[in-house]
Amino acid sequence: MHSAPCLDRIGRSESTEPLAPGSFEAEPHMIEPRTDLLIVGGGPAGTQAATTAASKGGKVTLIEKQVVGGAAHLLDCIPSKTMAASALRHSSVRNAEKLGLPTASTKVDIGVLSGRIRAITDDINRSWLELLGSQSVEIVYGHGRFVSDREVLVATDSGERRLGFERAMISTGSSPRVPEWAPVDGERVLTTRDCYDLTEVPEHLVVIGSGVTGVEFTHIFESLGSKVSLVVSRRQILPHRDAEVAAVLEEDFQERDVRLVIGARAEKIDVEAAGVSVFCDDGRVIRGSHALLAVGSVPLTDDLGLEAAGVDSDRGYIPVDEYQRTSQPHIYAAGDVTGQMPLSSVASMQGRKIAQHALGQPVTPLDYSKVPEAIFTEPEIASVGLVDVDAAALGRKVRTMKVPFAANARSVLQHFTRGFVKLTSDPATGVVLGGTIVGHRASELIGILTLAVQADVTVGTLVETLMVHPSMTESITDAAE
């Protein structure tokens, strides 16, 4: 097995051992024996597919150009949630005085936090390498590119390797979108991937983009001690969520002195000695010490040889059918590169299903309408299934029930009263169709509703379910009442 590569500042591997033991320095252009499943990209989709296929006896090769674990574990999901964990504790500390626990420190130490991120991501990388190694998955480090519909050429540190496959999977992920007007330099003008090894807390951060990523980083940096201005291009933050949900978070941000610049679209950034100026389309100029771009992502399919493989793409994304097959049925695609739900959890599940399908096992296609999602602010926001904005858009009649956490004993005694539970059910059958939870640890509470939606549980069954008292879960059964 290949030993863990060192991670440099942006997560690229500085491999000291360019080839895995057991592999060989192939003559360029010599085609190596075919593998059952060849995976290009070792993020959650790729690693999960590799381990599932290997556990079922498949011969698996995984090509990764940076670090096994992928952007999710090393650059996006896990580092941002490690920062959010500190921000969450900070919320508790901020309220501690009200619980009789005065505390002197109200800021997060960025040095400790960066060290923690590195330790956690290194551990995850090591665990993946151990697991894949124990399953005899061959890992090839380098950039993979299809040269035909049966071969991939990998540019490794020690030359090119040409790998043949029976079936292949593309899981190369995405990277942050950088508009042409944004002079990203990693120092004053940042993408989210520049945030994990900052040595100083930005004095005044201008966050551009108020979707999930923008609001999470607003919450994080305000907790770290930054003054934060959030540029919101629509009339509310989280433009795709219902207004009631956005309002709870807006209220929290305003209480924390976050400046909400509503209805302004950033279109230019000037970098000066003292900081940055963000120019908006309505004439407003927001000055700060740093700017952070949170304006979406782009698929990583450049230089992947899709044409040579005969795989169709659409504006860089790879369309797939319900079994994740591309226009070439023996080549699958999973994760962010497909433009489906850009979530680590979804990418892993797609990878698992692809491995089963590729090895000829029966597979139930993933039901995207029942995938839970969470936003890691405080309060957290989590939802699953058909929520009332979706129902309104579809013109579907639903029954909606809402209970505020201010009426929940555990919330009150913990001093986390902001938010609510909102359930939607079918008026005819009483089956729970979906729900939204805005509140402390909503990302955990949503598990109950996810199971209810998945298993077609009725509100009657929820009402009959006895929950611990006092607990926040009681609000779920109360909403069902």
Ligand SMILES: Cc1cc2nc3c(=O)[nH]c(=O)nc-3n(C[C@H](O)[C@H](O)[C@H](O)COP(=O)(O)OP(=O)(O)OC[C@H]3O[C@@H](n4cnc5c(N)ncnc54)[C@H](O)[C@@H]3O)c2cc1C
């Ligand atoms: C700031 C942020 C926070 C997030 N938080 C969450 C969260 O809390 N929960 C959640 O579920 N999702 C979260 N996401 C989304 C999640 O990170 C992605 O959905 C997930 O990374 C997608 O996984 P993937 O396997 O498609 O690709 P990735 O994780 O991007 O991995 C792709 C891999 O392919 C490699 N690669 C690319 N091209 C090649 C090539 N040609 N040859 C070889 N290797 C290649 C890359 O080096 C990379 O390692 C977050 C995203 C961001 C930006």
